[in-house]
Amino acid sequence: MGFLEIRKLTRFFGGLAAVMELDMDVGQGQIFGLIGPNGAGKSTVLNMIGGTLRANQGEIIFNGKEVTKLPSHMRAEQGIARVFQENLLFSSFTVLENVLVGYHLQSQIDLSSIFFKTRSKRIQEKALKRRVLDTLEFVGLAEYSNELAINLPHGIQRLLALAIALASQPQLLLLDEPVTGMTAEEVETMLIMIRTLREQRGITCIIVEHNLKAVMGLCDRIAVLHFGRKIAEGLPEEIVENPAVMEAYLGTEEDVT
Amino acid sequence: MNRESMFKILGCIGAIALAIAVPLLLSSIYWTSVLTMIVINSLMAASLRTILTIGEFSLGHVGFMCLGAYASALLTMKAGLPFGLTLPVAGLMSGLVAFVLGYPFMRVKGIYFAILTLVTSESFRLLAFNWRNLTGGIDGLIGFPGAGVLSIPGLGQVDFDGFTEYYYLALAVVSASLFILYRLEKSKLGFTWLAIRDADKMAGAVGVNVLRYKVIAFSIACFFAGIGGGLFAHFERALGPYPTASFGIITTLYLLTYMVVGGKGKFAGPIMGAIVLSLVYEFARPVEEYQPMIIGAIAIVMVMIIPEGLVSIPERIRKWRSGILD
Numbered sequence: 001m002g003f004l005e006i007r008k009l010t011r012f013f014g015g016l017a018a019v020m021e022l023d024m025d026v027g028q029g030q031i032f033g034l035i036g037p038n039g040a041g042k043s044t045v046l047n048m049i050g051g052t053l054r055a056n057q058g059e060i061i062f063n064g065k066e067v068t069k070l071p072s073h074m075r076a077e078q079g080i081a082r083v084f085q086e087n088l089l090f091s092s093f094t095v096l097e098n099v100l101v102g103y104h105l106q107s108q109i110d111l112s113s114i115f116f117k118t119r120s121k122r123i124q125e126k127a128l129k130r131r132v133l134d135t136l137e138f139v140g141l142a143e144y145s146n147e148l149a150i151n152l153p154h155g156i157q158r159l160l161a162l163a164i165a166l167a168s169q170p171q172l173l174l175l176d177e178p179v180t181g182m183t184a185e186e187v188e189t190m191l192i193m194i195r196t197l198r199e200q201r202g203i204t205c206i207i208v209e210h211n212l213k214a215v216m217g218l219c220d221r222i223a224v225l226h227f228g229r230k231i232a233e234g235l236p237e238e239i240v241e242n243p244a245v246m247e248a249y250l251g252t253e254e255d256v257t
Numbered sequence: 258m259n260r261e262s263m264f265k266i267l268g269c270i271g272a273i274a275l276a277i278a279v280p281l282l283l284s285s286i287y288w289t290s291v292l293t294m295i296v297i298n299s300l301m302a303a304s305l306r307t308i309l310t311i312g313e314f315s316l317g318h319v320g321f322m323c324l325g326a327y328a329s330a331l332l333t334m335k336a337g338l339p340f341g342l343t344l345p346v347a348g349l350m351s352g353l354v355a356f357v358l359g360y361p362f363m364r365v366k367g368i369y370f371a372i373l374t375l376v377t378s379e380s381f382r383l384l385a386f387n388w389r390n391l392t393g394g395i396d397g398l399i400g401f402p403g404a405g406v407l408s409i410p411g412l413g414q415v416d417f418d419g420f421t422e423y424y425y426l427a428l429a430v431v432s433a434s435l436f437i438l439y440r441l442e443k444s445k446l447g448f449t450w451l452a453i454r455d456a457d458k459m460a461g462a463v464g465v466n467v468l469r470y471k472v473i474a475f476s477i478a479c480f481f482a483g484i485g486g487g488l489f490a491h492f493e494r495a496l497g498p499y500p501t502a503s504f505g506i507i508t509t510l511y512l513l514t515y516m517v518v519g520g521k522g523k524f525a526g527p528i529m530g531a532i533v534l535s536l537v538y539e540f541a542r543p544v545e546e547y548q549p550m551i552i553g554a555i556a557i558v559m560v561m562i563i564p565e566g567l568v569s570i571p572e573r574i575r576k577w578r579s580g581i582l583d
Contacts, residue, residue, distance in 0.1 A: 114441055168463040
């Protein structure tokens with residue numbers, strides 16, 4: 001039984017097959033890269049694994065359970081978290097509050113606390129705040145905790161999005177272009193962080209990324225999509241030498257090597 | 258306790274003290290009834306803002322007020338139940354209907370949701386218009402009892418049929434309702450609503466059941482609209498389903514205007530808007546046909562000059578005094 005098994009996953013947009021009969025296996029603790037030219041269907045695959053988009057056919061099995069038809073909040077309960085491509089944040093909240101939303105599943109809504117707070121409730125809240133600060137420290141954003149999320153620069157916002165996803169205690173992290181638009185230095189920080197997540201917490205990652213240099217150095221295994229179909233899968237070295245991949249990326253050979 | 262929350266508490270106490278004192282100072286039935294309407298409008302506008310905390314706006318808030326009003330009136334008239342029971346039932350009924358409608362409605366957003374609420378509100382009004390043997394149809398519903406005698410702990414039996422007594426009853430119910438709405442917004446529930454408003458996709462991805470939280474917000478808002486309706490019914494002692502009367506679309510538009518003019522960003526905003534604009538509306542009564550125009554003109558001017566609403570004026574003055582205003 002695999003960690004994440006995808007069988008014959010298919011999604012149409014009108015008459016266009018965005019993803020066609022995709023089979024994919026991701027092992028626990030793997031960093032799995034999903035690459036391909038623009039419009040290949042990479043983000044569509046992530047959306048279907050994350051649950052923001054329903055598959056037309058096929059199935060997704062996570063930890064032995066079928067999750068194909070679950071809405072995204074139930075997949076979060078199963079341990080699937082998502083970092084979106086655009087800088088999607090809770091923009092009117094502070095950095096600290098952003099991560100606090102991520103802890104939604106770890107804290108209960110207690111109706112009595114609407115009117116008064118018991119001592120144990122206060123202690124619980126304090127402990128939760130401590131955990132939020134720990135998460136922020138992990139991604140290196142503790143110093144920004146009281147800033148409004150919307151005022152932060154792009155690279156920091158990406159890290160915050162990662163912190164929010166981590167707060168939901170995921171086993172599988174779906175990263176949609178995590179290093180796009182970052183400076184070389186920020187890219188390095190992000191890559192180290194993804195590796196650390198795997199080493200320290202055993203978090204599995206699926207990464208969609210255009211920065212091929214980053215993907216090649218980071219991933220254990222890579223699948224290549226082209227017009228919704230998987231044209232190759234293997235170790236980074238194998239992918240670089242695969243003629244079918246070369247053809248799909250025609251004209252961008254320099255980037256690959 | 259910091260300075261800001263001190264000011265807030267003092268402000269609340271001051272407002273309640275003023276609300277208690279004013280009818281005694283003015284001692285006129287006319288003004289007492291105007292004040293009662295202001296109190297009811299405050300609850301309606303504040304509960305409308307609750308829907309805004311999930312990033313949606315309803316054009317049908319008055320429909321749920323209509324539902325609560327007819328429910329309470331009919332229950333006192335046909336079933337002979339006391340007002341103390343029919344008022345919460347009116348709220349529960351509106352809340353329950355909103356809960357059931359919320360699941361399909363909350364699957365759409367923005368203008369689509371607004372249109373759905375608008376047609377729902379009109380359907381409720383037309384239901385009252387056409388269901389003659391129950392609601393009296395076009396003739397309206399009259400002859401149902403007022404609040405009557407209720408036993409209040411600490412005060413014993415009090416007759417709330419008088420204008421002044423009814424005003425204090427409405428004030429107490431609305432104050433308690435506003436307190437609950439305020440505390441809900443400051444709780445984790447309200448925090449989650451705001452998270453959904455900012456980025457529903459992201460909230461869903463970390464495990465928030467977005468649809469359920471949206472439906473809860475809508476139901477709570479409509480519950481208090483039903484309470485507002487119940488208070489309104491036994492104040493007016495007559496209900497009519499005409500498009501130009503209280504349950505027409507114009508009332509929802511006024512409520513939206515109260516919210517925007519008062520300031521939708523803060524809890525006190527819609528309440529302040531309801532108070533100020535209801536007073537303007539009353540003073541404009543001699544030129545009745547121009548009332549909507551006057552309110553509309555004020556709304557336009559406010560949106561252009563102080564888009565954050567009346568509630569932001571103290572802060573603006575403070576900034577201006579410390580010279581930061583650019």
